[in-house]
Amino acid sequence: MKKDPSFQFKTTSLTRSTVAGKRVVIVGGTGGIGRAFSRELAGLGASVLVVGQTFRDTDIPSIEFWNADLSLMREAQRIADLLPAEELDLLIFTTGIFASPLRQETPEGIERDLAVSYLNRRVMLQSIAPRLGAGRSAGQFVPRVFLMGYPGGGQNGSYDDLNAERSYKAMPVHMNTVAGNEMLVLEGAKRWANASFYGLNPGLIKTNIRDNLLGQGSFKSRVLEGLIGLLTPTPQEYAKRIAPLFFAPELDGHSGAMFDRKGVAILPSSGLTDEHIGRFMAASDTVIQKANRAHH
Ligand SMILES: NC(=O)c1ccc[n+]([C@@H]2O[C@H](COP(=O)([O-])OP(=O)(O)OC[C@H]3O[C@@H](n4cnc5c(N)ncnc54)[C@H](OP(=O)(O)O)[C@@H]3O)[C@@H](O)[C@H]2O)c1
Numbered sequence: 284m285k286k287d288p289s290f291q292f293k294t295t296s297l298t299r300s301t302v303a304g305k306r307v308v309i310v311g312g313t314g315g316i317g318r319a320f321s322r323e324l325a326g327l328g329a330s331v332l333v334v335g336q337t338f339r340d341t342d343i344p345s346i347e348f349w350n351a352d353l354s355l356m357r358e359a360q361r362i363a364d365l366l367p368a369e370e371l372d373l374l375i376f377t378t379g380i381f382a383s384p385l386r387q388e389t390p391e392g393i394e395r396d397l398a399v400s401y402l403n404r405r406v407m408l409q410s411i412a413p414r415l416g417a418g419r420s421a422g423q424f425v426p427r428v429f430l431m432g433y434p435g436g437g438q439n440g441s442y443d444d445l446n447a448e449r450s451y452k453a454m455p456v457h458m459n460t461v462a463g464n465e466m467l468v469l470e471g472a473k474r475w476a477n478a479s480f481y482g483l484n485p486g487l488i489k490t491n492i493r494d495n496l497l498g499q500g501s502f503k504s505r506v507l508e509g510l511i512g513l514l515t516p517t518p519q520e521y522a523k524r525i526a527p528l529f530f531a532p533e534l535d536g537h538s539g540a541m542f543d544r545k546g547v548a549i550l551p552s553s554g555l556t557d558e559h560i561g562r563f564m565a566a567s568d569t570v571i572q573k574a575n576r577a578h579h
Contacts, residue, residue, distance in 0.1 A: 284435045284484070287540065287548040294531040301530050303328030306371050310334045310362075310407065311378030313348070315490035316431065319522035320375060321346055324529070334362055335378070353378050354389045356574040359403035360410065368414035373529055375429045376404050379460070381496040382453035391574035394447045396495075398574075400460035404430065404467060405567055412471060415478035426478045427529065428471060432464030434482035434541040439554035440466070442566035446573070453496060462552070463567060465541070466560045469551060472539030479538035482551075483525065486544030487515045516544075 302324060312321040313335025325331045325345045333340070338348035349365075351358045368374075382396035389398050408428070415426040440462025447456050464482070471480035489512035497504035516524070525546055534540065543549045 284543055285550045287550045290533060290537060290540075290548055292528060292531055292533050292542070292546050292548060294527040294533065297323075297327060297527045297530065299327050301327075305329045305373060305530070306367075307331045307373040307375070308334070308366060308371055309375045309377060310353070310404070311376060311431075312346075313337055313339060315377065315492060316485055316488060316518045316521060317375065317377030319518035320377070320526065323519075323522045323526045324373075329373075332366075353403040354393075354395055354398045355391055356393070356398070356403060356406050356571055357391070357578060359406040363407040363410035366411060368411040369417045371415060371426055372424055373427055373429070374411065374415070375431070375529075376407075376464075377431045378403065379431070379492060381493050382456040382460075383495045384453055386447060386451040386456075389574075391577040392446075393570055393574050394451070394456060396453075396456055396460055397446065397463075397570070400432075400457070401463040401467075402567060402571060402574075404464065405564075406571060408467060408471065412475045412478060415475070417477065424530075425535070427534070428478055428480045429483055429529065430464050430468050430471075430480070431483045431485060433461040434465040434468060434484050435543070435549040435552060436461065436484070437552045437554070438462040438465070439552060439559060440563055442563045445563075445566045446570045462555075463563065465552060466555060466563055468541065469539055469555055470560055470564060473557075476538075479534065481528075481534065481538070482541035484541065484543050484549065485521055485525075487511050488518055488521055488544075489515060490518060 307329045309317045309321050311317040312333030321331050332347045334349045340346045351362050379400040387395040438458045438461045440459045468480045468482040541549050
């Protein structure tokens with residue numbers, strides 16, 4: 284990962300006066316890092332809506348929950364159509380899994396990791412992004428979209444067999460979701476000026492994300508997650524460190540920027556040219572259309 288020398292993010296704390304009353308949606312805010320963001324922002328007075336499958340924060344009245352299985356493109360479309368996009372200040376995507384050792388397929392015919400970690404975000408953005416900030420006047424806060432993944436790591440993805448129908452290997456499939464998310468940031472920044480788009484790379488954090496690969500509660504999982512837990516920040520520590528980014532004035536005018544686990548600006552992966560992004564997105568839309576056809 285290479286640092287982006289063009290600007291620095293210096294805001295180190297987030298105050299209640301900045302956050303209070305802000306409208307935040309966290310897709311994937313029910314668990315792991317997304318949940319840590321949700322609790323941090325709600326604690327500072329934001330009104331937060333989380334989308335996921337299992338709500339774990341019934342004790343916090345300012346966190347609202349919508350239930351959706353985002354492995355399904357139909358569900359992603361339903362949620363996107365219902366979200367009050369025009370009124371949002373902050374939209375964060377943290378939904379994700381890891382590809383399993385054997386290929387899994389959703390009822391809509393999509394490889395499961397591709398569907399959960401990447402394609403539902405594409406579906407949601409197509410519907411939400413054009414509506415973000417609609418009706419706001421100049422000088423008002425420009426809505427921000429943060430996509431969590433692993434940007435800046437040099438993954439370009441390969442669109443030839445995006446749905447892994449001809450051959451399947453967990454790592455390359457997961458790396459396609461990594462590349463896809465980085466491309467959503469770059470494409471979003473080019474395409475929509477009514478909102479700003481940013482990528483987040485958290486490094487390694489101990490959560491449930493690797494369960495699908497290692498087996499939930501397995502020996503391998505306990506050893507590896509134990510080690511990760513010893514060596515890396517908790518989701519709460521990471522959230523505290525990164526949350527100031529969400530509203531930092533330094534980010535204005537830098538749509539498309541990406542940040543490493545410490546909030547340092549990093550350069551995008553060098554292979555992500557406009558042409559490559561165009562082809563990858565076309566392949567993504569072909570898979571989404573296949574899912575839509577599964578309903579007819
Ligand atoms: N942790 C790391 O080391 C690491 C490293 C690099 C990148 N990341 C990225 O960080 C993001 C957050 O990951 P995490 O580590 O916080 O993982 P996590 O603890 O497993 O949380 C994942 C979130 O996704 C939701 N989710 C999973 N399947 C879903 C489905 N079918 N429908 C709806 N929601 C679903 C979960 O909600 P429910 O529990 O309600 O199903 C949960 O809120 C991901 O984009 C991941 O790729 C993480």
